[in-house]
Amino acid sequence: MKKKFLIVVNPVSGGIDKTSFIDVVSDFASNENINIIVYETTMIKDISKIRMLYLKHLPERIIVLGGDGTIKMVAEAIEKYDVILGIVPVGSSNGLAVDLDLMKSLEENLYIAFYNDFIALDTIVLNDQKCFHLSDLGINAELVKNYEKSNLRGKWGYFIQAINTLLDLGDPFTAKITVNGKTIESEARMIVIANSQKYGTGVVINPNGIMNDGLFELVILKRLDLMIFGEIIMGNMTLMPDKIEIISTNKAVITTNYPVSFQIDGEYCDLVTKLEISISPYKIKVAIP
Known part of the structure; x- marks a missing residue:
């Protein structure tokens, strides 16, 4: 059975058109024999929609194409579930990616996001x-x-x-x-x-x-x-x-x-x-x- 990954894309983060990025991710997944489900954020109930997609498909990983805000959105959606996030930093703000040494080439980031081991990050709660x-x-x-x-x-x-x-x-x-x-x-x-x-x-x-x-x-x-x-x-x-x-x-x-x-x-x-x-x-x- 093929592996299944959920791809979450913020189409407006960083002021960059993500069409070419989605194409590259799709080709990478196809070459690696991985099925992907692509979700583009809309700013309308994204957290609940991402959570529903996760529960429906139970992907092995979620790959985030965006910046800190998109990562935060996805992390909130799946915080109670055991799944690894992969980050492709293409946002206006990529602070977490900078801290994790993820500001690399697209090819390097895809390999890391799809295959590398993980760190279990703390979450801070501020007024809920x-x-x-x-x-x-x-x-x-x-x-x-x-x-x-x-x-x-x-x-x-x-x-x-x-x-x-x-x-x-x-x-x-x-x-x-x-x-x-x-x-x-x-x-x-x-x-x-x-x-x-x-x-x-x-x-x-x-x-x-x-x-x-x-x-x-x-x-x-x-x-x-x-x-x-x-x-x-x-x-x-x-x-x-x-x-x-x-x-x-x-x-x-x-x-x-x-x-x-x-x-x-x-x-x-x-x-x-x-x-x-x-x-x-x-x-x-x-x-x-």
Whole structure:
């Protein structure tokens, strides 16, 4: 009996037409004697539709053609099921793929996605929403919101929106953080909730990050000027202990003194004043090099 894989494609991620990618995946699967079911996301009940397709066909693997948002969608759909995800990173935001060293050629990625062993990744739960890579409160989330509204993509799009975001910058927020049996208070421009080490730009924001250790890190950036923020966007930041504090934990509560922008895995969510954060009991299997 032929193996059966489900292929989930985000047709608009990264501003790239996926037709040629689907053709290449189809040819690869045919040559490997694997049946595929192709599902293109529509932004309408995708999670439930992906789950239904999984339960109907019980594929051995699910191959994701997209970025962090598409991976998150698929992972939420199958979080309670034992199936391996393969990633072909073709999104606007490919932070998880960067962290997993998956920014390779299409041919290499297909072989990894179809055949390689996996890592069982932790899932962070933030106010009942799932995070598999990096979330944050503050200035970067504000940037993500501005970037989503703009037409210019890529690093330069981020950099231009970084300047616009900084020009509109208000006062820093004050965060009260209950973690590891104590409560601390800190002024901050940004707090990262990190399951991994790097943003999609390649910048190491959390050098202590291990994606399968049952912990996440809170990275508190107390001061953030144009130079430091530019380094974050362009992937060249140097960690400075006097400006950044990192706390490892498996559970935390953050409250802020006013509503602060919040993003998960590169997608803007909302303004929040409270985040309850924990590690999910479910892990996600992802094929790695």
